[in-house]
Amino acid sequence: MKKVLIKNAVLDNKNTDLLIVNGVISKIAPCIEDLEAKVFDVRQKAVMPAFYNMHTHSSMTLLRSYCEDLPLFDWLNNIWKREAELTAEDIYNGTRLAILEMIKSGTVFFADMYWFHDAIVKAVESMKIRANVGICFMDSLGKDAINANFDYAKSFQKSEGSLVDLGIAPHAIYTCGKELYRECFEFANENGFLFHTHLSETQKEVEDSLSQTGMRPVEYLDSIGVLNDRTLAAHCVHLTPKEAEILAERKTTIVHNPCSNMKLASGVFDSEQAIAKSCRIALGTDGTSSNNNLSMIDEMKFASLLAKVHYANPQAGKVNDVLQWATVNGANAVGLNAGEVKEGKLADLIFLNLDNERLVPNNDLASNLIYSADSKCIDSVMCNGEFVMWNGVVENEQEIIETAKKYIRDKKRV
Ligand SMILES: [Zn+2]
Structure with missing residues (x-):
């Protein structure tokens, strides 16, 4: 004991x-x-209570302040070119830098979606926090890589004391077809994995979905049967009342990412509608290249202020609501009995x-x-009952920062 x-x-x-x-x-x-x-x-x-960052791409710390002031799809095209250069070692080091930043700002869990999941798992285990490492799927990966991802997930075994779980994370409806979504969802369900996807992030996504399927993004994913209470839906910026009702009924957790949505001018998540429809809401930072930091303290402030400005109502974005999104709602979404300072709760x-x-x-x-x-x-x-920062100090923090700086020097970015 x-x-x-x-x-x-x-x-x-x-x-x-x-x-x-x-x-x-x-x-x-x-x-x-x-x-x-x-x-x-x-x-x-x-x-x-500590914070639960429910949607991020942790190792994108290495792409912080690269490629600014573009709309989502132009930004993505630039980012994808840089991402293609990243190695497993880069991902490990980028994730360690992200975790350092998260610990320093009070976060003990993150739901990730990225490549080189093995490197991310090792980085999380080395820094002793929790994570759900989402394995990112897209049709463009090809059948072999997709099958290799499923094989990895199937054979995944936690090392002793590890606080890491895996998630199955089809990227979005504009990168994954119906077959891949269904395959991912069935696999996640059969094997008890979290299901994590981007959803209804931009107006363009909604328009494309309407023209290709005749349905809006949430209606479409519901029609193919991939929304449930183990689903994290990141963004959900453009929801009709009916779509909010669908998400509430399926008990899907909406992950609100206010900084990223503002920075990429994707739109404003209708938090008052989601509250009125009893949707499950949590909070995430998204990756650092669209934020540009991983602070849940900042994210809470933006979430609150954005709601107040959007509705021209100082009673929108209430302190207690926003705090719950950042703590207990996130923990509950991944089945952790945590997020509150109470007897019987995990010591996060x-x-x-x-x-x-x-x-x-x-x-x-x-x-x-x-x-x-x-x-x-x-x-x-x-x-989980262990100090990962004590009196402001995180183990190996200088080495983590120096290694990340070296990546930038090697890429001749300075
Ligand atoms: Zn994202």
């Missing part, structure tokens, strides 16, 4: 201790004593420095976290 005792945390403005047993919060109370536990004194840091936690100038005065911590904080307010981060 592995026990960790956290002394002197602040929860809901009260001083408390937390006892964590085998990665689960087992007791929250003042003055806990346990002689078997390893003790960490957090010295009056506020404890909050952040500890905030209440002396940081951005958190003073502390009239409302959740509000401060969304509208005022940046990643420097986060002192320590715990994933």
Whole structure:
């Protein structure tokens, strides 16, 4: 049995201790004593749930600030050329850089979609956080590569202590035909994998879908039977009320990516409609080349402010809604009993420095976290009961940054 005792945390403005047993919060109370536990004194840091980044392409950190100010399809064409040059080693190093950034900004889980999934799995395991590594499928890969992806997924075995699962991730309706979608969905269902796709991101996608299938994107995917409660649908910017109802009925999780949607001018996700229709909503950063960072703190602020501006209503994008999208809703979407600081929940936690100038005065911590904080307010981060950042320091961070810089030098980009 592995026990960790956290002394002197602040929860809901009260001083408390937390006892964590085998990665689960087992007791929250003042003055806990346990002689078997390893003790960490957090010295009056506020404890909050960590973040779950539900849609990203982690190793695109290597393409950060490359190719700016273009609409989605022009941008994609440029990005795909650069991506073709990436090796498995690049992906490993790019993912480590992404995870460093995520840990520093309080994220302990990400749902990924990319190539070289084996390199991504190794990077996540080396940094001891959680991830769902989505294996990206497109028709253009060809039958052999598609079958090799399924074979990899079928034979995948976690190493000991690994917090990584795989996902099956057909890229989008404009890169995957009906057959591939169905094949991916059946495989995911039969083998218990998460199903993850881009959906209804741009107006062009909607128009093409209407002209090719006579249906809008959500209607089309529903008609071929690939939406369920193990599906993550990234973006969902252009939804009719009927499409929102379909997603709610299927219990599909919509992943809202406000920064990426704004940066690529894809449109505004209708969050009020989705809330009214009882859709499941989580939050993601998308990749760094369309964001350009992986901070869920920033993402929450953009999500909230975008909703307020879009509806000209200060009551849209409420603090508690946005915080739930970034925490418990994401955890629930992948079946993790986490995202809240409560007994019985997984110990995925952040500890905030209440002396940081951005958190003073502390009239409302959740509000401060969304509208005022940046990643420097986060002192320590715990994933599954283990600190992955302690007092602002992540293991090997200098080496991770130097290796990523070297990739850029080698590509003669500076
Ligand atoms: Zn994406």
